[in-house]
Amino acid sequence: MYIKKLLWAVALIGLIICGGFAYYIYNTMFSSNTNFENENAYIYVPTNASYNEVRSQLEPLLKDMEAFDALAKQKKYTTNIKAGRFEITKGMNNNDIINSIRSKNLPIKIAFNNQHSIKDLAARISKQIEADSVALEKAMLDPSFLTKNGFNEATALGMYLPNSYEFFWNTSAETFRDRMLTEYNRFWTEERKAKAEKLNLSPNEVITLASIVHEESKKADEQPRVAGVYLNRLRIGMPLQADPTLKFAAYQLPEYQNTIIRRVLNIHKTINSPYNTYQNVGLPPGLIAMPDLSAIKAVLNPESHKYLYFAADAKRLGYHKFAKTLGQHNNNAREYHRYLSSQGINK
Template identity: 75%
Template sequence: MYIKKILVAIALTGLVAAAFFANFVYKTMLKPNTAFNNETAYIYVSTNATYAEVRSQLEPLLIDMRTFDVLAEQKKYVSNIKAGKYAISKGMNNNDIINSIRSKNLPVTVSFNNQSVLEKLAGRISLQIEADSLDLIKAMTDSEFLKENNFNEATALGMYLPNSYEFFWNTDAEAFRDRMLKEYKRFWTDNRKAKAKSIGLSQKEVITLASIVYEESKQASEQPRIAGVYMNRLKIGMPLQADPTLKFAAYQLPKYQNTVIKRVLNVHKEIDSPYNTYKYRGLPPGLIAMPDISAIDAVLNHEKHKYLYFAANAQKLGYHKFAKTLSQHNANAREYQRYLTAQGINK
């Protein structure tokens, strides 16, 4: 009888211990532990982040941080932090959360449009991935990289084609730059290379001319015609006389810093710069801004015509009037100049 009581007591103790352990396992691993109302929350884990830094992001999102700490220790997450962007879904338990932030790094969509200089591009990219703008600029302007890939300071911006791309958030500066080089090479298909060769321009010259075309007109439907005008001028040795290149040249001078040139004047045509296409024939040394892909393709597929001139259309702003003769062009230009004067735009 005494032995039977002992066995019963041992059994009861085991049951209590098992119940306690089961409750501990449930609370630690299986009980939902999210404290937010949205369907999904995100955390961004930096390269070389500590568990304390990850914990500080998780704390506002979880109901019971203590049980998460216990499981994170048991699963050795505290000493094996992975950088990246991670999702935590509403109702997840601690086990699910640790599995997610340890192995399910999410890609982010990185987008950029027509940035005028590398510094602005770096600033925009730094808002979308972990790499900061200083590291990005250093990678983008690295002289060894530029030389190895046949770029220079004047043409480097042309390597970055405005679009949307998928990256992991924890991408570093050099990895971003190297990926953009791959995208640049992928863009230049055999077909595009053949078209560039057929019109007598290198890839970088195509992008340089495209940057001028894009600055002249944001209308994709009009860009092939404008490109055709510039190709006609190049063929006969006529200066490009592109107003956007004058603005670019002016903005390099201290006098024009922090100003906006709305009207190109004769004084701008006297600026001594290789980007002054009124003073110097041919293409400038590099692009004046980042062109859309539509403008690059507009150069490669430029319209074949006999126009040598174009002027902004005062009746249809954003578009242009084209002319084959200088007299017709001068009439179109005077019409637009009168419009600018009427609007009080004198510089």
């Protein structure tokens, strides 16, 4: 009888221990362990991160960090960290959290436009993906990459077509650059190449001209007409005489650093630079800024007309008045200069 009772007692204790262990396992794996009010939270795990780095991001988000540690160790996550951007949903248990941060790297949307240099673009992109601006700028200006793909430092910015793109957060500088080359090549369809050839322009030259068109006019409906003016000038060997190129040339000089040129003056036309399109015939060596896609398409699909001149329209700011003769243009220009003077804009 005594042995029977002892066996029952041992069995009961065993059941209690098993039940306790089962509860511990359930609590560790399947009980909600989030500690935030939003519907979701995100962690960003750097390349080659340690478990402690991941843990420091998780700690404010979880109720029971020790329970998470125990399961992470059991599931060997602590020695198999994956880089990326990961989502934790409110109410998730430890098992789901580990599954998420181990295998569900989420892409992000990155966007860029209106960048004036590779340096500016690298800084912009570095705020959206893991790669830093130094690594990005180095990859973008890598001489062997540029030469292999038909670019140089002056035209390198033209490879980056402004838009939104999907990337993983832990994208490297080289991966970002190579993907943008793919997007660039995809943009240049046979049809677009044929249009460029018909204009006697290479793709690099199209984008260089588009950068001038975009700096002259941000109005997409006017850009084909502006493009037509510049193409007319190129055809007859007339200097482009584009004021934005003078600003670009000026900003390369020490005396114009940290200044804003609001009015192009005769002194700017004397700057000795290959970007001075008053002194030099033809296109400058490269872009003066990143053009929108609308400006690139405007160059490829210009308006056919006989205009050779245009001046800003004081009555429709942002738009321009176009002229076929220098006399008409001078009248339009004087009208706009009077407007600038009335606004106190003298430089």
